[in-house]
Amino acid sequence: MAIGVYVAASDARSNKGAVALGLIELLFRQVGTVGVYRPVVRAGVEDGLINTARSRFRMELSYEQCAGVTYEDVHADLDQAIADIVAGYREVAARCAAVVVIGTDYTDVGAPTEFEFNAQVAANLGTPVLNVVTGLARTVDEIVAAAEVSAKELAEEHAVQIALVVSRVAPALVERVRTALPDSAYVLPEVPRLSAPTVADLLAACHGRLYLGDEQQLGREVGALMVCAMSLPNILDRLTEGVALIVPADRAAALLPGLIAAHRTPTFPALSAIIMNGGMPLPDSVERLLTGMDIHLPMITTPGDTFETATRLSRAEGRFTPDASGKIDSALGLFAEHVDGPALLARLHVTPATVVTPLMFEYDLLERARADRRHIVLPEGAEPRILRAADILLRRGVADLTLLGEETEIRATAAQLGLAVEDAKVLSPFDPELRERFAAEYAKIRAHKGITLERAWDTVTDVSYFGTMMVHLGLADGMVSGAVHTTAHTIRPSFEIIKTLGAGVVSSVFFMCLADRVLVYGDCAVVPDPTAVQLADIAISSAATAARFGVEPRVALLSYSTGESGAGPEVEKVRAATAMVRERRPDLLVEGPIQYDAAAEPSVARTKMPDSPVAGRATVFVVPDLNTGNNLYKAVQRSAGAVAVGPVLQGLRKPVNDLSRGATVHDIVNTVAITAIQAQGD
Structure with missing residues (x-):
């Protein structure tokens, strides 16, 4: 049976849509297939919340499946309407692991009170109720009274309240309201942009x-x-x-x-x-x-x-529609910040899914970054894609951001694009105080290369060097660049200033998000032809990166030969690298040399390496050279429809990541989240 939750508001102007979307995302990260169902919709016009949820979470449900009956149906025959609502809900529940039911919009559905009607429907569906009470224009005592009355109404209709959400509370009253309510209550402050019309x-x-x-x-x-x-x-x-x-x-x-x-x-x-x-x-x-x-x-x-x-x-009111991306991101960020997700999931008895879809992986990145916020510097601050990504990241609370560039230009561009980046710090790379500090530090670091203070004074105004110096001196936890600049321009300062961990090599991985799992491919972007020693470093770094992002590392060092069946310089390089990994990290599960089919497919593994703990179950695939890696990840991406997230750099003392110059806003958001998570381990 699917997990069902009924989001019902005890009065109007509650912003229950924001709560519903936040709940859908919370469930989605755990179970993957979440449906949305509205028991009652308006006739003749498609419901914005249904279409927003279907679009945002890529639900494989038609609009008709997500919509129950119309208000006219309820007025004509209440009993039949409820029967039809139950039948429609069961159809959606049969297709999903969880269903979020979103109650009515206060349009007089025919019961003595509309909340009573929603309670009746929830009881008939057998779904617990997430009760949403508005705090708009109410005192603390009035909020507490409204919460008590609505809980009593639910009980009278035999509906079970799973938790209480008080929304739209004046920020100055949030703590007082939280203290006055039980632990199962969550308090959301008023965010004007959520109720503002688009x-x-x-x-x-x-x-x-x-x-x-x-x-x-x-x-x-x-x-x-x-x-x-x-x-x-x-x-x-x-x-x-x-x-x-x-x-x-x-x-x-x-x-x-x-x-x-x-x-x-x-x-x-x-x-x-x-x-x-x-x-x-x-x-x-x-x-x-x-x-x-x-x-x-x-x-x-x-x-x-x-x-x-x-x-x-x-008279226009703010509504959720698929194109209102800023409003959606604000809602998801608000819910994630103020609702204890793990506690709510525990009350719902949610068991996490065993498969991980691409969308689940990406949402998990955002949540993990948000849980321990870090400060990321974005050197290309005036680039529209960077600004659009910054808008999303700030609304979602993923990271604190510094944008490099001239403040007047950046603020004006963001305003003209309708982007909310006012919470981002903007720094000019010509800031006199920081320029002087950075120049002195850079000259000191590169003195052995003949860098003078005068030359450093000019160098550090380059945005890549300026951003890297911020990371080096602890003014930012990580850097993401490359939407405009080349890879070399982005990462060269890191090699000079941040440098590598120990004597290791800087390499990269791609997270390959398949339909039901996430694999790690390294190195597909940085080291053209690694030596055996470098290959061992790449394997160990890739295993550590996989573990940091929730992928249990089982490492396969790929070759055109499996086990002892082949010979030649390339095979021997992989064989030597595998031996080094086993010596340096005896705790790691590693196999090599091994062909891709033997590493990935259990039936092939049973024939070629029946006793290997890695063969047929590998999660980290280490390629012998860049030519193999680049072609491998692109072939899997195109032929298997995998989502490639990366490249993610590894081996630096502090996280710096490079974007493709063709990076989408979505790519930038993911890369910033990854960089923030990397910084959490520093």
């Missing part, structure tokens, strides 16, 4: 269409609304960060060029959107001007008059 919400509210701008920015939160009924100078004086401007179409020609210029100028707050109301077309000359300006700011047109448009927009 640009997409405004678009839907005014029945508008996107006229110009970047669809990707429809998910950004809106800070405020402002009707532009004054002259341009007066409007400019009243702009605030993230404001959405309502511009009457007959005034747009006069206002738009100046407003867009202000949005692009670092000395003015960045806008979230411009809504042109009235439905009148722009003059051809103005339209040509705008279309030639490469505008990313969403510009929306709507036929309504100013009063109608402003009224509709003011």
Whole structure:
């Protein structure tokens, strides 16, 4: 039977969607296949929470499977509606290891109170209830009273409360509320951006269409609304960060060029959107001007008059939709920070899955990094992909960040992209105090190479050297770079400044996330043709990296020959390396030389190496050279559909990792999380 949990709110404006998404992620990391089910949905429009959960967690469920009955069905025949709800839930539960049921949205489903209806449904489904009580505009005593009343209502309907979540509590009251409630209660502070509407919400509210701008920015939160009924100078004086401007179409020609210029100028707050109301077309000359300006700011047109448009927009509420990635990340970060996940899982009697999917591995990276936050420096601070990754990392609480670059440029770029990076520290590589300190240290380290203080003074302003010096001197725990710079540019300073552990070699691994397990491949990116000694170092480092990330190391040193069946220089190199590993680390399970099929496939292993504890069960695959490794990981990635996470550098005294210049935002997030976890072991 699937584990089921019913998320029900005892009143409106509770942000229960944030709690539901956080719960889905918590379960997903443990059991892999989690479904979402909404007992009651609105007719004629797809539910945003269902689609958000399906998209974010890549659920193999159709929308229809996740949606129960409509509000009209409940009004028409309550008993039949509940029977249909139970049948729909059981269909989802049969396909998943866990199901999160998200209760109704306070639209009067026909019971004396809507919470009572949700309690009845939960009792019929046999699912415990995660009770969400809003703390918005309530005192501590009022919150405690609301929690007690809702718990009593659940008990009266024979529903079981598994835990209480009090959401949207004023930050100043969080500790007092936590103290006043039992240990099974979790208190979430109010986060304004979670309840703020997105640009997409405004678009839907005014029945508008996107006229110009970047669809990707429809998910950004809106800070405020402002009707532009004054002259341009007066409007400019009243702009605030993230404001959405309502511009009457007959005034747009006069206002738009100046407003867009202000949005692009670092000395003015960045806008979230411009809504042109009235439905009148722009003059051809103005339209040509705008279309030639490469505008990313969403510009929306709507036929309504100013009063109608402003009224509709003011009523827009923040919703979860698949494209509201910032809101989703904020919700997941909030839940992870304030809810004791292990304790909640224990109450639900969750048994972790034996398989590890790629998505489970990636979510586990974020959680492990968040659990012991470290400080990571990102030298390419103005690069949009880096800024987008920083937005996610900060919202999720994965790491503390320093962005290198000029603060005005970085802040302006982030604001124009609608990214929340205000919690990141921004440092200029020309900061006089740090430049002087770094130059003196670098000159000292490289004096044997003839580096003078004057030369060091220029060198340390290079962002890779500046970031590496931060790590070296303990101003950051790790560094991630390479989205813009070459591999050599990124890691050369590390070899000069941070240096290797002992006399070992710097190498790399890829985490190869297959459908049901994670394997480690090393070295596929750094050492072209390792000696036997270097190969032994790579094997030992790769085993240590695997263990740090939860992969039990069983090491196979690969060759074209298995055991004693072959000879030749390449086979002998692997054989010698295997002997060194056994001598240096007798505790490690290691086999070599061994062919890939004998290392990975139990049936082949039974024939070729029946007595080996590694053959057929290897988790760490060490290749004899870079040519083999690079082709191996790419072949598995493409032919088996594996997700390759890396390369992850190993062998340095402090963690520095290199990105591909084609790295996606997703790649950057994973690499920063990996670097933070590496730093936890320092």
